[in-house]
Amino acid sequence: MSKTILEIKNLEKFYENGVHALKSVSFDVKQGEFLAVIGLSGSGKSTMLRCINGLVPSSSGEINFQGQDIISLKSKELRLARKSIGMIFQHFNLISRKSVLVNVLSGSLAKVSLFNGIFAKFSKKETDKAMSNLELVGLKDKAYIRADELSGGQQQRVAIARALMQDPEILLADEPVASLDPATSHSVMDHLAYINKELNKTVVCNLHFLSLVRKYATRVIALKDGKLVFEGSPLDIDEAWFKRIYGEQAREVGIE
Amino acid sequence: MNKFKTTESFENHISKEKRSAKAKAFFINFLLSFYLFFSLFFSSSYLIYEKNILPSFFYFILLAFSFIFSLLWTSKNSSLGSMAIYKTNKFLKNRKELQSEFNLFSFSGIFISLVLILTILLGSILVDINLYLLFSSQGLSGAKRIFSALFQPNWNIISQVLSSMVDTIFIAFLATFIAIPIAFFFSFFAARNLMKNSLLGNSVYTVIRFISNFTRSVEPLVWAVIFSVWVGVGPFAGMLALAIHSVSSLIKLYSEQIESVGQGPLEAIESTGAHPVLVVWYAVVPQIILPYLSFTIYRWDINIRMATVIGLVGGGGIGTLLVQYQGLAQWNEVGTIVIVIASVVWLMDYLSAKLREAIY
Numbered sequence: 373m374s375k376t377i378l379e380i381k382n383l384e385k386f387y388e389n390g391v392h393a394l395k396s397v398s399f400d401v402k403q404g405e406f407l408a409v410i411g412l413s414g415s416g417k418s419t420m421l422r423c424i425n426g427l428v429p430s431s432s433g434e435i436n437f438q439g440q441d442i443i444s445l446k447s448k449e450l451r452l453a454r455k456s457i458g459m460i461f462q463h464f465n466l467i468s469r470k471s472v473l474v475n476v477l478s479g480s481l482a483k484v485s486l487f488n489g490i491f492a493k494f495s496k497k498e499t500d501k502a503m504s505n506l507e508l509v510g511l512k513d514k515a516y517i518r519a520d521e522l523s524g525g526q527q528q529r530v531a532i533a534r535a536l537m538q539d540p541e542i543l544l545a546d547e548p549v550a551s552l553d554p555a556t557s558h559s560v561m562d563h564l565a566y567i568n569k570e571l572n573k574t575v576v577c578n579l580h581f582l583s584l585v586r587k588y589a590t591r592v593i594a595l596k597d598g599k600l601v602f603e604g605s606p607l608d609i610d611e612a613w614f615k616r617i618y619g620e621q622a623r624e625v626g627i628e
Numbered sequence: 629m630n631k632f633k634t635t636e637s638f639e640n641h642i643s644k645e646k647r648s649a650k651a652k653a654f655f656i657n658f659l660l661s662f663y664l665f666f667s668l669f670f671s672s673s674y675l676i677y678e679k680n681i682l683p684s685f686f687y688f689i690l691l692a693f694s695f696i697f698s699l700l701w702t703s704k705n706s707s708l709g710s711m712a713i714y715k716t717n718k719f720l721k722n723r724k725e726l727q728s729e730f731n732l733f734s735f736s737g738i739f740i741s742l743v744l745i746l747t748i749l750l751g752s753i754l755v756d757i758n759l760y761l762l763f764s765s766q767g768l769s770g771a772k773r774i775f776s777a778l779f780q781p782n783w784n785i786i787s788q789v790l791s792s793m794v795d796t797i798f799i800a801f802l803a804t805f806i807a808i809p810i811a812f813f814f815s816f817f818a819a820r821n822l823m824k825n826s827l828l829g830n831s832v833y834t835v836i837r838f839i840s841n842f843t844r845s846v847e848p849l850v851w852a853v854i855f856s857v858w859v860g861v862g863p864f865a866g867m868l869a870l871a872i873h874s875v876s877s878l879i880k881l882y883s884e885q886i887e888s889v890g891q892g893p894l895e896a897i898e899s900t901g902a903h904p905v906l907v908v909w910y911a912v913v914p915q916i917i918l919p920y921l922s923f924t925i926y927r928w929d930i931n932i933r934m935a936t937v938i939g940l941v942g943g944g945g946i947g948t949l950l951v952q953y954q955g956l957a958q959w960n961e962v963g964t965i966v967i968v969i970a971s972v973v974w975l976m977d978y979l980s981a982k983l984r985e986a987i988y
Binding site for chain 2: 388389392422432451454455457459466468469489531535538544
């Protein structure tokens with residue numbers, strides 16, 4: 373495949389409450405791939421994703437992105453680096469009392485001055501871009517209604533539009549469909565796949581369902597108790613690997 | 629903050645944390661056991677001899693005994709101090725081997741029940757409870773005199789009373805109004821979730837919390853005394869007293885509201901690379917505006933009641949009028965004032981409840 377966009381080396385994370393969440397995790401992310409991260413709840417998937425954009429400070433190791441090590445960045449440089457890393461979340465994390473448009477525009481807050489940010493003055497260019505991103509996720513007609521009036525799937529699509537405002541090099545998705553029903557899940561995943569293939573954005577996505585992994589991911593890594601235990605193609609995860617990642621008792625359930 | 633780089637440094641920290649937790653647990657156990665032994669001997673001395681017969685050297689014996697007792701007790705994870713500390717220490721609270729569940733019929737359970745019983749006993753000795761005084765005929769006739777005067781208010785002074793009441797309402801209003809922007813600004817710096825991520829933030833947080841806790845722990849009544857010396861007796865002193873107390877109370881209420889906002893939007897806006905001020909403005913402020921309004925209305929309601937009380941020590945308004953008539957023993961006039969205060973407080977209470985209900 374093409375060049376490496378993100379390189380993670382010996383990443384460690386100790387939480388203050390005594391949890392050793394990540395144990396020497398190393399892997400590369402290639403330009404343009406759709407990398408799925410699987411593992412049980414509590415295996416460190418969310419922590420790992422949050423280490424990449426510094427939402428959770430790493431304890432030690434290296435995260436090389438755009439020629440700099442995210443871990444060693446000062447807060448101002450970290451903010452700059454975050455501009456190129458979009459993120460969407462399991463619970464969408466929209467500002468519920470604000471309109472859909474303002475939520476999308478909040479994705480470009482890193483580009484506006486403090487004054488313009490506080491008075492929500494966004495340029496015509498940004499507003500047009502927000503509208504076209506909303507069109508991309510099929511929610512242009514909902515621009516002026518309050519975010520909490522949307523359904524879960526629609527909220528997640530707004531969150532995708534918000535992340536696209538950053539023109540991200542890479543898009544992190546933390547369990548993007550875990551709180552959605554199966555039909556809506558596919559719609560959200562299809563939008564992510566479109567962004568990955570057509571807009572050529574690299575996607576790193578935590579997922580629960582192997583069926584979704586097989587359908588959408590180009591490559592998979594698996595975490596177990598904070599350790600990287602598998603790296604390969606989605607088709608390589610057979611019964612034996614499945615039991616090693618999810619435990620002997622586990623049985624696969626699908627989302628079709 | 630990346631305190632731990634390796635498993636070893638982490639385990640080292642845990643064992644250090646265990647030692648200091650043990651010391652804290654010992655301290656709590658020591659205080660508790662000294663209190664238990666002290667109140668046990670003190671109240672039994674009163675119950676038997678109706679006075680304190682314990683010589684002062686006896687307290688030293690109690691201290692030494694409590695010291696040894698709590699040393700032994702702290703070695704158990706089920707001692708009260710250990711439970712309190714281990715359950716609240718963030719490093720130790722999910723270490724199963726240190727935790728033990730509270731049980732009313734264990735040693736600790738019996739210990740704490742004894743402490744409670746002895747406290748009630750000691751309290752009734754110290755407060756000097758005397759039911760005879762409460763129901764003596766002389767006492768009852770005095771009470772009857774006052775109550776009957778209070779129920780025959782003198783309506784001739786109503787215009788004077790109402791104008792003082794208006795003063796009081798405005799004292800409360802102005803104090804609340806001045807407190808809002810100040811408390812709003814500082815509440816962000818007093819919120820743990822926004823400030824605890826950096827050393828600078830942490831120190832600002834600590835300083836603001838300290839000052840606001842201090843000013844809040846001084847009662848408005850005391851502030852009124854201070855300001856009536858500072859700016860002279862009158863409504864201005866009362867307003868200042870209420871304003872300073874409102875600022876610190878609102879800082880506490882507001883910042884607790886900030887601490888309880890959903891972390892999701894915060895994470896989302898933070899991950900876009902936005903400036904921290906904009907993160908707070910977009911992710912926190914929309915979540916807190918309505919609770920803030922509700923707290924502020926509630927505070928105004930409290931301030932009206934407090935403005936009455938601080939009037940008693942020279943804060944102006946209806947309280948000052950009340951203390952004047954009370955000093956002259958003109959109980960009918962006092963009755964008028966009490967009726968007006970009660971009606972206004974009831975009305976404000978009702979309005980504030982309705983307003984807060986409408987907001988949510």
